[in-house]
Amino acid sequence: MLVEGKSYALELASANIDLSGEWKYKVGCRMEPLPPSILVHHKPSGMYNAMIAPLRGCALRGVLWYQGEANARAPENYGKLFRELIASWRRHFGDAKLPFLFVQLPNYDTTLEDLPPGNWALVREAQLQTLQVPHTAMAVAIDVGEANDLHPQNKRDVALRLFLAARRLVFGEPVAAQGPLYARMERENGALKVFFTGVEGGLRAKGGELKWFEVCGADGVFHPARAGIQGEAVRVWSESVPDPRGVRYAWHDNPEGANLYNAKGLPASPFRARLAEDTGPA
Numbered sequence: 464m465l466v467e468g469k470s471y472a473l474e475l476a477s478a479n480i481d482l483s484g485e486w487k488y489k490v491g492c493r494m495e496p497l498p499p500s501i502l503v504h505h506k507p508s509g510m511y512n513a514m515i516a517p518l519r520g521c522a523l524r525g526v527l528w529y530q531g532e533a534n535a536r537a538p539e540n541y542g543k544l545f546r547e548l549i550a551s552w553r554r555h556f557g558d559a560k561l562p563f564l565f566v567q568l569p570n571y572d573t574t575l576e577d578l579p580p581g582n583w584a585l586v587r588e589a590q591l592q593t594l595q596v597p598h599t600a601m602a603v604a605i606d607v608g609e610a611n612d613l614h615p616q617n618k619r620d621v622a623l624r625l626f627l628a629a630r631r632l633v634f635g636e637p638v639a640a641q642g643p644l645y646a647r648m649e650r651e652n653g654a655l656k657v658f659f660t661g662v663e664g665g666l667r668a669k670g671g672e673l674k675w676f677e678v679c680g681a682d683g684v685f686h687p688a689r690a691g692i693q694g695e696a697v698r699v700w701s702e703s704v705p706d707p708r709g710v711r712y713a714w715h716d717n718p719e720g721a722n723l724y725n726a727k728g729l730p731a732s733p734f735r736a737r738l739a740e741d742t743g744p745a
Contacts, residue, residue: 468611519555525562525633526552527625531586532568532613535578538585545593562633564600564625565590567732569608569615573716576613583716584733591644591732600628603642603730610717624729639663642729645736648710654700655707657736662695664726673697675718678707685711697723711735 465471473480503509534541553561567590573583587605594601602624607617624640631640643659643666650656655678659666676690676699688701688710699710713721713733723731 466612469609515552515555521556523556523558523561525564525629527629528563528565529621530565531590535568535573535576535582535586538582538589541586542589542592545589546596549593549596549599560598562598562600562629563596564602564628564632565593566602566604566621566625567591569604570606570610570717570719570721571608571613571615572610575611578716580716581714584714587733588735591734594644598632600632600640601732602628603732605713605718605721605733606730608717610719627729639725639727639729643723643725643731645712645732645734648736648738650707650738651698653705653707654698655710655738656693657697657699657710659695659697659731661729661731662725663729666692666695666697667724667726668692669722669724670720671722673723675713675715675721677701677711677714678704679709679711680704680706681708683709685709685714709735709737 471482473482503513531541549563553559568583568587571583590601593599602621604621607615607620609615627638627640630636630638641661643661646658646660648655648657673690676688677685678688678699678701679685686701686703688699690697690699700707711734712723712731714735
């Protein structure tokens with residue numbers, strides 16, 4: 464599939480042949496369209512019965528799962544469906560602790576799919592919350608997507624992050640396998656100080672100042688904020704919000720340039736949070 468705006472070239476050992484510009488073609492033959500057919504993945508339970516159920520009796524060491532785009536039109540249902548899927552597969556294979564490793568949705572310009580803004584962010588939040596299910600792990604991909612491609616090309620970094628997660632969760636190796644995850648926050652002189660797990664040697668702002676942090680006051684309206692690393696925490700503030708009550712990071716469908724990492728080079732997951740005592744608008 465050719466995607467407008469992407470670079471196309473033949474990359475050889477000794478040369479790089481640019482394929483941009485006008486293409487010419489010649490029709491070799493014609494074929495009448497095939498008659499309509501019933502596709503298994505368009506039917507309820509079709510993919511499960513065709514591809515998962517026949518594996519009953521096989522011993523699995525774990526599951527790698529990359530999905531979520533198809534549920535972005537109803538993100539409010541994704542968390543419940545995903546947890547039930549994990550539970551049902553564990554019952555199906557007779558292993559209540561079957562490791563389940565999944566990939567959080569990458570960044571993407573969802574206007575190309577005519578989706579309401581924020582739907583992908585909501586799916587990512589549901590995926591993040593799924594880490595509460597025991598024996599699960601998540602590879603963050605917020606930095607490897609492509610705004611104009613639903614299927615980004617950088618599969619290598621996704622695979623490496625799943626590999627690290629498998630080494631830790633499945634094989635019990637003491638390796639760093641997760642980027643920073645939101646843990647808690649506290650007020651600090653007109654700012655919010657945000658603490659994380661998964662700091663693994665400290666926090667890093669890749670390529671300059673931290674981006675994509677926002678804060679809100681009691682009205683729940685978020686404003687762009689400045690942010691700076693303080694040890695294993697991030698201090699976030701905005702002159703537009705003198706009394707901040709909430710914070711969010713990379714809370715957009717396509718937050719290109721989100722750059723909070725740990726010292727091991729693993730990216731932070733997008734998140735949103737409010738102060739525990741705050742009961743204002745979400």
